[in-house]
Amino acid sequence: MNIADFTERELIARIQRKLPVAPSWMAVGIGDDAAVVEPERNRLEVMTVDAVVDGVHFDRCFTPPQAIGHRALAVNLSDLAAMGAAPRLALLSLSLPSDLTLDDFDAILDGIVALAATHQVHLAGGNITRTPGPLTIDITVIGTVKRRQVLTRSGARAGDDIYVSGTLGAAAAGLRALKHPVEDAEDGARRAERFPLSASSSTSASSARYLYPEPRVRLGLLLGRNRAATACIDLSDGLADGVRRITEASGVGATIEASAIPIGPGAREMFSDNAVIEVMSRGDDYELLFTVRPRHAARLSAARRHGGVALTRIGTCTADGILTLAGGPSSQPFPTGYSHFR
Amino acid sequence: MNIADFTERELIARIQRKLPVAPSWMAVGIGDDAAVVEPERNRLEVMTVDAVVDGVHFDRCFTPPQAIGHRALAVNLSDLAAMGAAPRLALLSLSLPSDLTLDDFDAILDGIVALAATHQVHLAGGNITRTPGPLTIDITVIGTVKRRQVLTRSGARAGDDIYVSGTLGAAAAGLRALKHPVEDAEDGARRAERFPLSASSSTSASSARYLYPEPRVRLGLLLGRNRAATACIDLSDGLADGVRRITEASGVGATIEASAIPIGPGAREMFSDNAVIEVMSRGDDYELLFTVRPRHAARLSAARRHGGVALTRIGTCTADGILTLAGGPSSQPFPTGYSHFR
Numbered sequence: 001m002n003i004a005d006f007t008e009r010e011l012i013a014r015i016q017r018k019l020p021v022a023p024s025w026m027a028v029g030i031g032d033d034a035a036v037v038e039p040e041r042n043r044l045e046v047m048t049v050d051a052v053v054d055g056v057h058f059d060r061c062f063t064p065p066q067a068i069g070h071r072a073l074a075v076n077l078s079d080l081a082a083m084g085a086a087p088r089l090a091l092l093s094l095s096l097p098s099d100l101t102l103d104d105f106d107a108i109l110d111g112i113v114a115l116a117a118t119h120q121v122h123l124a125g126g127n128i129t130r131t132p133g134p135l136t137i138d139i140t141v142i143g144t145v146k147r148r149q150v151l152t153r154s155g156a157r158a159g160d161d162i163y164v165s166g167t168l169g170a171a172a173a174g175l176r177a178l179k180h181p182v183e184d185a186e187d188g189a190r191r192a193e194r195f196p197l198s199a200s201s202s203t204s205a206s207s208a209r210y211l212y213p214e215p216r217v218r219l220g221l222l223l224g225r226n227r228a229a230t231a232c233i234d235l236s237d238g239l240a241d242g243v244r245r246i247t248e249a250s251g252v253g254a255t256i257e258a259s260a261i262p263i264g265p266g267a268r269e270m271f272s273d274n275a276v277i278e279v280m281s282r283g284d285d286y287e288l289l290f291t292v293r294p295r296h297a298a299r300l301s302a303a304r305r306h307g308g309v310a311l312t313r314i315g316t317c318t319a320d321g322i323l324t325l326a327g328g329p330s331s332q333p334f335p336t337g338y339s340h341f342r
Numbered sequence: 343m344n345i346a347d348f349t350e351r352e353l354i355a356r357i358q359r360k361l362p363v364a365p366s367w368m369a370v371g372i373g374d375d376a377a378v379v380e381p382e383r384n385r386l387e388v389m390t391v392d393a394v395v396d397g398v399h400f401d402r403c404f405t406p407p408q409a410i411g412h413r414a415l416a417v418n419l420s421d422l423a424a425m426g427a428a429p430r431l432a433l434l435s436l437s438l439p440s441d442l443t444l445d446d447f448d449a450i451l452d453g454i455v456a457l458a459a460t461h462q463v464h465l466a467g468g469n470i471t472r473t474p475g476p477l478t479i480d481i482t483v484i485g486t487v488k489r490r491q492v493l494t495r496s497g498a499r500a501g502d503d504i505y506v507s508g509t510l511g512a513a514a515a516g517l518r519a520l521k522h523p524v525e526d527a528e529d530g531a532r533r534a535e536r537f538p539l540s541a542s543s544s545t546s547a548s549s550a551r552y553l554y555p556e557p558r559v560r561l562g563l564l565l566g567r568n569r570a571a572t573a574c575i576d577l578s579d580g581l582a583d584g585v586r587r588i589t590e591a592s593g594v595g596a597t598i599e600a601s602a603i604p605i606g607p608g609a610r611e612m613f614s615d616n617a618v619i620e621v622m623s624r625g626d627d628y629e630l631l632f633t634v635r636p637r638h639a640a641r642l643s644a645a646r647r648h649g650g651v652a653l654t655r656i657g658t659c660t661a662d663g664i665l666t667l668a669g670g671p672s673s674q675p676f677p678t679g680y681s682h683f684r
Contacts, residue, residue, distance in 0.1 A: 027386055027489075027492065028425075028492065028494055031495075031591070032425065032494050032495050032496075032591075033390065033421040033422075033424035033425050033495070033574075033575060033576055034388045034389055034390035034421045034422055034424070034425045034427065035388070035389050035390070036386050036387070036388050036425065036427075036487070036492055037386060037387045037388075037389065038386055038387075039381040039385070039386070039387055043381070044369055044378050044379065044380055044381070045378070045379045045380075045381055046376045046377070046378050046379075047376055047377050047379065047433060047466065047467065047482075047484070048375065048376035048377070048433070048467060048469075049433040049434075049435045049467065049468055049469050049480070049482055050435070050469045051435050051437055051469055051471050051480065053437055053471055053472075053473045053474075053475070055473075055474045056471060056472060056473060056474070057471070078375075079375040079376045080375075080376055082375035082376070083370075083374065083375050083376045083378065085376065085378075091389060091390070091391040091482055092391075093391045093392070093393050093435075093480045093482075095393055095395055095478055095480075124389065125389065125390060125391065126391055127390075127391050127392050127393055129393050129395055129398060129399070130395075130398060131395045131397075131398060131475060131476065131478065132395075132397045132398070132475070132476055133395070133473060133474070133475015133476045133478070134473065134474055134475045136437055136473065136475070136478060138391070138393065138435045138437075138480040140389075140391055140433055140435075140482040142389070142484075145378070147369075150369065150370065150378055152370055152374050153373075153374050153375070154374075232375075233375060234375055249373070249374075
């Protein structure tokens with residue numbers, strides 16, 4: 001049975017049955033021309049939209065439907081995290097090919113609903129249409145932040161330390177393992193002779209990192225709450241891109257210490273000698289990159305204790321406007337980021 | 343030159359150059375991880391999302407790019423109009439096939455920006471991705487409304503009069519004329535013998551109605567402002583669907599008078615004997631359907647004077663929960679609406 005056997009209304013009704021009771025601030029929920037929401041007092045609103053497209057941001061061949069739903073919401077929550085905002089509600093726009101099975105439809109929704117529940121995001125409305133093209137999930141997420149706690153990309157100054165959350169490259173390694181399971185299993189067998197970590201366990205850990213990225217919502221809130229960070233961005237398009245964008249927006253340069261970059265499970269094995277450059281250039285990590293005034297380093301303590309993820313200092317902002325990768329391959333220019341487009 | 347020659351950042355920069363200066367309530371605009379907005383005091387927020395997909399909601403073969411952009415925003419403004427809300431900002435998510443020309447990209451944006459300017463909607467952010475599938479434009483629009491002025495679908499009571507704005511069927515006739523220009527021109531020539539209105543002028547008028555639907559934003563505001571309407575919906579999926587949804591949500595029935603339905607330019611000629619049924623069943627009109635307590639009929643005067651469109655009483659809500667088309671083809675059941683999906 002596939003979704004072409006159902007009307008848009010029937011599919012919407014299936015979604016509604018998966019949702020918890022609407023919060024009291026939802027004045028009009030799903031089922032009218034638009035959702036009506038009571039704003040939160042004394043807060044600014046933070047809003048973002050992002051689409052994931054089959055064949056571009058995921059591949060139905062090796063991405064389970066729950067992971068597709070998870071990703072579609074996670075990429076947006078990550079953007080809100082990078083602003084220091086608490087997510088509040090989401091609008092869901094689905095463009096569905098008519099051969100999508102009802103089971104896959106349900107599982108995609110389960111992936112969205114589960115992550116929404118984790119972060120207390122209410123699904124306030126949306127739209128379903130068919131498409132002759134690939135499955136496309138477009139989610140708008142709206143959250144709130146106190147005025148003085150907004151994290152932008154433009155607040156870094158020369159001398160600020162540069163930090164990154166978690167580890168990088170695991171998602172890229174996981175994606176590669178999912179794309180080429182057989183060939184990499186063979187590579188892994190060869191590599192297993194050289195590395196103590198078993199290839200299969202690092203592969204499954206990195207695959208999970210690709211399939212179920214954890215948006216750093218709590219960390220973003222903590223970084224904004226006491227002005228611990230001066231600038232912040234999420235690493236959806238890779239570390240190199242993130243450094244470039246923060247430094248451009250802030251009018252500074254940066255020196256990144258290659259040896260300090262926390263390389264994630266599976267990535268060092270998979271990318272071996274070129275791991276630093278690969279890890280900097282690839283996207284999908286959804287970690288936060290942020291800058292901190294050295295004299296405010298103590299403000300990071302709450303984020304370290306309660307942010308749910310390790311924080312690593314990887315470099316410093318400089319006054320010269322140049323991007324330098326220190327201790328990396330000497331002939332290598334600062335890598336460019338991953339572009340979804342060109 | 344097509345959009346595959348540009349990065350996402352370059353395309354976003356092209357969009358930014360088309361935008362007017364950001365209003366003072368935009369705390370952080372395009373260019374960060376998310377937009378940050380100052381909420382409007384003492385208002386509820388109204389939000390909707392809708393996608394238009396090439397081959398489903400429009401066809402690039404006969405829809406000029408400006409009209410595609412116009413439509414993508416108009417369908418959302420129409421949803422806000424139906425809630426009595428004033429639109430305020432939009433988030434734009436574009437999924438672009440790589441063969442889209444830069445000229446078409448610019449023209450699509452021009453269509454969006456022009457309609458946004460008409461309704462003072464600020465483009466607050468968005469996303470651009472490539473797609474291996476059809477051009478898809480997904481727009482989220484957020485507006486505001488005073489708590490007591492929200493128009494829902496559920497407020498109609500038995501005895502309320504049912505009104506519709508403007509005329510119906512012109513968009514459907516226009517779509518057909520655009521799809522089959524030659525054959526209809528011949529039909530038109532034959533019909534021109536029977537009808538005083540020239541086929542070519544009615545065809546171009548109806549084509550314009552299809553290509554550039556006018557969302558009834560001002561009318562929606564006026565219907566909400568003094569509680570003139572008890573329920574309201576936009577007719578994106580046709581009159582039959584609109585009547586069905588308002589009556590279901592309100593728990594009433596309805597009698598629609600076939601002879602009262604205002605049939606638009608080109609539609610009567612094109613659909614001839616079956617015009618009422620065709621006009622009721624087809625979508626894309628983006629007029630408002632609303633209900634009014636007879637004793638409050640005087641409250642419509644502001645909407646009549648300043649709403650920018652004629653209002654026609656077409657029937658009455660009934661207590662019996664049945665939908666009746668009075669004066670129509672006697673054997674005909676109440677038509678179903680247009681479904682985008684099945």
